[in-house]
Amino acid sequence: MNNWHFEIDQENIAWLHVDMQNSGANILSREMLEELDQQLLSISQHNPAGVVILSDKKSGFIAGADVRAFAGMNDIHEAEQLIHQAHEIFERLENLTFPSVALIHGFCLGGGLELALACSYRVASDDADVRIGFPETRLGIFPGFAGTVRSTALIGHLNALQLMLSNRNLNGRQAKKIGLVDEVAPTRQFKSAARYLIHNRPGHHRPPLLQRLAGVSLIRSGVTAWLKRQVSKKVSLGHYPAPYALLDHWNTSAGNPQQMALSEQQEVARLLTGETAQNLIRVFLLQNRLKAQKGDPGFKPAHVHVVGGGLMGGDIAAWCSLKGFSVTLQDQSPEMLSRAIGHAHQLFSKRLRDRRKVRDAMDRLIPDHLARGVPQADVVIEAIYEDTEAKQALYQQLEPRMKSDAVLATNTSSIRLERLAEKLQNPSRLVGLHFFNPVARMPLLEVVAMESTDAAVIERALTFSKRISKFPLLVKSSPGFLVNRVLLPYLMEAMQLHREGVPAAVIDKAAVEFGMPMGPIELADTVGLDICKSVAEKLGDTLDIEVPEELISMVDSGKLGRKSGEGFYRYEKGKALKKGGSQPVDGALAERLIGRLLNETVA
Template structure:
């Protein structure tokens, strides 16, 4: 069979079982392409006409695992088509054929099984998955692109594991490991990796009752009263977590389920039509655009991967230094952690344990990661390190003295990274005999949730150093954003403007809750004051003063007053908000103020104006990188496509005019930057 297939490898064994493996064209990730879809359609058509097989097994690729999702080109083809619905319905119909085959079908899963891969697995009668930590299942595109499944997944997942578990998994774009998948009945068996083929063969030959046939939860979900109450509760929960204007996919999933009839054909038709509507929306177009630019950052991270980076020496075991050290050890690098205070190192290693347990699961893997994270109060590991990272306090003389003392002990081909964002690299370079190997490597906290790392070039930073730094960032599965080594780099400069305007508004007597709710209404992940509390007001003050020293501007009095009083934000229990059990106590805003556009526009337009200024000054190479960088780090809403894209969609002239209005009311800090004149050209 199927000698004409390029992307699917097939083999018929002595028991007439057909073993199928997808091998996509990408080296690192096994994504389902349009060519792969076209071949799968032909393959399923042939299978449905051939009754000589005893069973069918989908296998993972040996290096890249099961199908890790759908290539973005498939979505782009849907968006570009004059008749998008048939694009979706072609494979949707074939997976329904697959689900109705009389022979047993098995998805043997190892590695990531996301989106299109999980749709194929759901269409099989059985699913068996390995117990490896890297084996995970889910539909991440629901949140990443605001798109629900389109090849039957919205129908099959709730049917398989019940609406009470299946719908929340869809709505929240939940990615689960195989322990949870086995518990809820998403997979029939969970086995060691070396037993995957044997388990799949056994399922074909013995044909036990499948989870779909036996699931009690699925049957309970069909009870009318239970179902009505469940859907009502899920919609209420979704309304509390998501904005239907900004996050349409969860509500589209609920709409489909509420309208569901017993006719599978009608349900699949409704799913396809709903998907196309989402795919053609501005929200998904903007998110897809950002995803393409994110791939540019991923490509930059491939540059230096072959340069033999194995050992990282981190100096400074504070919040950021300890997080960097733990992350590097998690990702397989040897790490030596140095600090002048040994108990800080002990605390860092102690805090790394639950992090490793959450990420790795198996005790042998946790133990290995802890072995890689080595306390080094005397700095003996410095001489062997390929990358030396300083993450000490953000004080110029402290950093300069440290770098001056470190340099003689660092091997010639190692790079020296500074986690600073507010001190110019040229200032730090003054302390080095060879400043060509100094580079800014600026991480964001919490590092686990923030994939972006700014890689900053000083005037004397060599190309080899930059490439090695970018490769290091890629090696630890973070995204390197190239920026100029000016004070604040890109992200802190832009977010500082946002934070300070929120503080100025609080100084004027506006309620913090009102300020933050207005920003969230625009789509920001956090309002300026709650974000400042989370960062730490002492850190905000330090950065704001440094940026004011180098670039002008004023620091609101309220920030210094809070810090002087010990109100440092969530870490001290009080900042702009009071915190009880680590949660902010927020008072309801004055309803008389909720319609004032200025409350929303002031922090947002300060952010936009600073973004335009950074682009004009060449802090970042182009608007696309600025957009993806700020959405990945500041909480700027991805559905708006990034700050510059948002401005250009709205109209640069209209935005500049609005800034002029704000300047006439609130002062020269709102004066439009010169960059507005040539923006969007």
């Protein structure tokens, strides 16, 4: 066997190891499933006291099904056959005549969790990197290897639905609290815990009464309607059918395991071969390509120095601190630094939800108006206003004080790096790290390189990008790079529609109904109208764009969007006050907006 092997110890316990060849993580391909089936048959012939399934990968247990096998799958019968095969293999695992234990460290996601649920017992590591969950709805499907059947039976209907709908990952202790795992232990005690479970066979978790009552047929329809209302606040049925299909599947089949298993196979196969799932799978694979870009494995940055305490600089500094870096934040204004630190505390409190962790993150973020952090920094990020001369002058101050191998990065959104590097002693060390607003929510990071940028610097920038959990997109130094090159004409088209008399809320509604997460007018307000104006002025000649008079007027009067409290919309507590959005939307609006965007991608 290439990916699985087992041995039987002196206590007659079979230890089944999974270690997928030529892969950094275990994933459940058809070959992996078929090998597992053969191994279970071989182990059964030895009649052991029990079997323990464990991963030899440092990355974790099993990261899920092989998504690559789903790409381009448009034959529903082929999809049903693959899903049915997994059902049969996991059922054989569940029905072994001896107990089975899954030892979980690192990733245990999707199909990996479904495999673990087919075992008699589950032991999770107490390490902080444990991630247990069902991410399937992100791919336009829901758990299809009997995950809906076993999870609802084990942890209760509401807990299981919340886990599947939210895409939330649990650590070991969180999983034990709801009964998803039986024990939490340090990895050094894994084998002892497994032996105890096999020899003593303790009783299984029983969901609380409320969790069981939610599955009663008379109650299910009400729960389904309520959950659909909650889902509709985040995603629409037309764009993301999977959460709604999951709820319908549960509503019609929960309480009958056989019917639920059959319904699961049919519904997941239908979703998997649909347009939405195939598009989301394509996006997922493209994201993996970005994450797979090679960096510099020897570059281990620990200290980041950010210059610029404004909205972007402050958020970049906070994000780096959240990700474990020591960060010094430089700005001439104590008020700007104070405001940035306050925003950082809000981010930490929301993301970490633990006073000790929030305190540690705050301790890592140091206001530094005297720039004392520059000589210690492994990465220096400039995030000041968009002015070529100001940036050049800053680099002349920074460069002599930086470590020779430190990365010098600019967060410019529109200025070509060749211009910015003109005054540097070593221009090849400059690279662009173009973050997007809001930094904490936008996963993409443009890594911008000139022809003269040192290849080693690019590799370090890619490594750093992945260390802060961003998707690095390597682009050339050209006007607008990639995202702004495509985005700016789209925003300008929306502003032109507004000048023609279409209400801002209607323009945004047209884009959102098409499938955009946010309308272009609100997006411009969020980015900052001053930033939009600056980028439009710099790219106007290249893209044949005229800066709208309305945009110039608003910026001149201090209406900069969300950050100033007013732009195209007025904002209260950070929320846009929209008027006129209730009127019907002409389909031609979306065609005009999206058509402009598509034309730019072709250009």
